[in-house]
Amino acid sequence: MTPFEPDRSEDLLNRLKQDDKQAYEKIYFTFSKELLYAAYKKTGDRVIAEELVQNIFISLWEKRQDLQINNLQAYLFGALKLSVINHIRSLVMENKYMEYQMLTYSENHQDTANLVDLHDLSSIIEEGINSLPEKTQEVFRLSRYQHQSTKDIATGLNITEKAVEYHITRSIKRIKEYIKNFYIFL
Structure with missing residues (x-):
C-alpha cells in the first residue's frame, strides 16, 4: 500500500x-x-x-x-x-x-422443483432487467447475453467504457435486489 x-x-x-x-x-x-x-x-x-x-x-x-x-x-x-x-x-x-x-427434496421432487425455481428465477431476473432504464437494459443484455466486451459495447453504443461499467454495475445491483426479494419470499 x-x-x-x-x-x-x-x-x-x-x-x-x-x-x-x-x-x-x-x-x-x-x-x-x-x-x-x-x-x-x-x-x-x-x-x-x-x-x-x-x-x-x-x-x-x-x-x-x-x-x-x-x-x-x-x-x-x-x-x-x-x-x-x-x-x-x-x-x-x-x-x-x-x-x-x-x-x-427428494431427487424427483427436486428436479421438478428446480425447473420451477429456475423458471421463477428467470422471470425475476427478466423483471429486474425490465425495470431498468432502456440504455442500461441494452448494455446489460449486450454484456451478459451476447457476451460482448466493455470496449465493444462502448464502441457500438458510442459511450465511454466507464459508462458501460456503470450500466452493468447498476444492472447487477438491481437484479440482485430482485433475486434477494425472491428468496426472502420463499
Missing part, C-alpha cells in the same frame, strides 16, 4: 464534495489498482473483485456530499473490507439455501 499524503487527500476530498470529477478520477486512479489487487486476494475472482471495487467508487461519488473522511486510504480499504465480508456472507447464505434445498 502506497502512503497517501494527508494534505493532498484533504484537498481531493474537498474538491470531491464540490462535485469535481477530476478529483474523483485522481482518487480512482490513485487507489483502484491496489483495491482491485486486495479484493482479488480475498475473493480469488477477478470479476467479483472488479465489481466490489467499482461499487466502492460508485458509492464514494454518490455519497460525496455527506462523507466525513479523515483518512481517504483507510476509508477506501475499510469499505473494501466490508464489501468482501458482505460478499462472503451472501455466498454463505446461498450455500445454506442450496444445502437446505438438497436436504428437503
Whole structure:
C-alpha cells in the first residue's frame, strides 16, 4: 500500500464534495489498482473483485456530499473490507439455501422443483432487467447475453467504457435486489 499524503487527500476530498470529477478520477486512479489487487486476494475472482471495487467508487461519488473522511486510504480499504465480508456472507447464505434445498427434496421432487425455481428465477431476473432504464437494459443484455466486451459495447453504443461499467454495475445491483426479494419470499 502506497502512503497517501494527508494534505493532498484533504484537498481531493474537498474538491470531491464540490462535485469535481477530476478529483474523483485522481482518487480512482490513485487507489483502484491496489483495491482491485486486495479484493482479488480475498475473493480469488477477478470479476467479483472488479465489481466490489467499482461499487466502492460508485458509492464514494454518490455519497460525496455527506462523507466525513479523515483518512481517504483507510476509508477506501475499510469499505473494501466490508464489501468482501458482505460478499462472503451472501455466498454463505446461498450455500445454506442450496444445502437446505438438497436436504428437503427428494431427487424427483427436486428436479421438478428446480425447473420451477429456475423458471421463477428467470422471470425475476427478466423483471429486474425490465425495470431498468432502456440504455442500461441494452448494455446489460449486450454484456451478459451476447457476451460482448466493455470496449465493444462502448464502441457500438458510442459511450465511454466507464459508462458501460456503470450500466452493468447498476444492472447487477438491481437484479440482485430482485433475486434477494425472491428468496426472502420463499
